[in-house]
């Protein structure tokens with residue numbers, strides 16, 4: 001098992017700077033998730049850690065060893081890809097054991113490790129099957145098994161579940177969480193999926209344009225985003241951001257507040273004359289467990305509101321209220337103002 005340390009890590013493809021100086025500490029056994037908009041550099045950063053991409057500048061340590069120049073097979077990492085990358089002509093047993101064979105691990109030891117991983121992943125009954133005879137979830141399990149047999153210090157996952165249907169994703173997500181609990185390895189995981197990030201991570205790293213915007217636990221990022229970008233990136237539907245003047249009805253604002261953020265699930269609907277703000281319902285989207293209302297505020301902005309119970313009709317006038325603890329204040333530079341509610 002291993003910690004990871006990234007210091008001013010940089011990657012250029014030709015003249016394009018893709019990773020522009022990333023500092024990050026990953027503790028031994030931690031589950032870290034990289035999120036960020038498409039093209040921000042999540043996969044590139046993961047591939048640099050794995051050794052599939054070289055490091056342009058900066059320092060990358062795994063444990064206490066600088067691995068910038070160490071070849072992938074000698075870094076003690078194993079990567080699981082979105083595409084599974086199984087060998088179509090090998091059965092499950094041989095797919096899982098292939099890397100060990102290349103590394104000249106003796107047959108009996110190979111058999112033992114494959115059997116151990118197969119038992120862990122409930123693949124015992126499928127060892128003689130070929131990839132084409134497996135479901136998507138089973139293929140992904142084989143890909144994870146192939147990583148496990150190498151006994152890596154660090155597992156790297158690049159959107160491993162994005163080819164699976166919704167139900168299977170949920171199932172595999174809990175299997176990965178259970179695997180982490182069981183093995184206790186350091187894991188780094190790239191995903192586009194908010195729920196995956198929030199449920200799996202000890203620590204989420206929000207990336208934007210090759211730089212880290214914020215690192216924190218899912219709760220820290222949700223409750224105390226450092227800036228508007230993170231505030232709107234974490235949480236779904238995304239946080240409402242209103243100009244300070246339009247949000248004045250919510251109460252006092254720290255000096256220098258330029259905008260106020262409030263999550264759709266933290267707004268409540270009341271009678272129009274009882275609201276801190278008021279407006280008109282434009283659209284209601286019923287999603288089963290809750291409804292999403294689009295409310296046109298009298299100040300001109302549109303606000304999203306999530307409500308559990310019966311939703312007002314479109315065109316109804318409504319009042320909105322929020323608890324002061326749920327308000328986020330941002331300065332003109334988009335950074336969080338911490339001096340009122342911490």
Ligand SMILES: Nc1ncnc2c1ncn2[C@@H]1O[C@H](COP(=O)(O)OP(=O)(O)OP(=O)(O)O)[C@@H](O)[C@H]1O
Pocket residue numbers: 013016018036037038039040041042043044045
């Ligand atoms: N081999 C390469 N040569 C040139 N540019 C590259 C190469 N690989 C990636 N890039 C660029 O680097 C940037 C980051 O790509 P990367 O795949 O790391 O982003 P990402 O955050 O994983 O995106 P996504 O969420 O869409 O998978 C993109 O602008 C991409 O076009």
